[in-house]
Amino acid sequence: MGIIYVGSDHRGYQTKETLIEALRALNYDVTDLGNSSYDPDDDYADIGIELAEKVVSTNGNKGILICGSGVGVCIAANKVVGARAALCVSEKQARLAREDDDANILCLSADLINIDDNINIAKTFLETIFSSSEKHIRRIQKINKYETTKIS
Secondary structure, three states, X not given: OOOEEEEEOHHXXXXXXXXXXXXXXXXXXXXXXXXXXXXXXXXXHHHHHHHHHHHHHOOOXXXXXXXOOOXXXXXXXXXXXXXXXXXXXXXXXXXXXXXXHOOOEEEEEOOOOOHHHHHHHHHHHXXXXXXXXXXXXXXXXXXXXXXXXXXX
16 A cells, blocks of 8 residues: 555644554554644645645555545545545445545544544555446546546
8 A cells, every 4th residue: 555645624633643643553654744733724625635636646545634524625635636535434434435436535524523433434444445346447437537528
């Protein structure tokens, strides 16, 4: 597996710090994209787009984004061509996001999901392999084609 990029806005900051510590303890190659300190004036869009660009720049990289609800960073990340960000609130959802959709970015809620569950969701996401079934490849190719033909 490539690099695991992790980033958050201020509402996800403490969850990010704890999650990074847990992932490093599991020997994942984690790069913290920030914030490096709590900043109540930061914007989730900035970190979501920056992380998504890093993830799609090299095959095999994954990302984890955290904000209060998980929704804002997910919307921002999915604006980057090639990003497949998934907001997951359970381990089952994280497994399906990887198996069926080959999601490359996990979005988490710091406000609605406790840290232990978020760590387990992240572990499941990182441990799950894309199924590579024909129907899932076909569906992803349709999205990729749309992304590349609709850009003006």
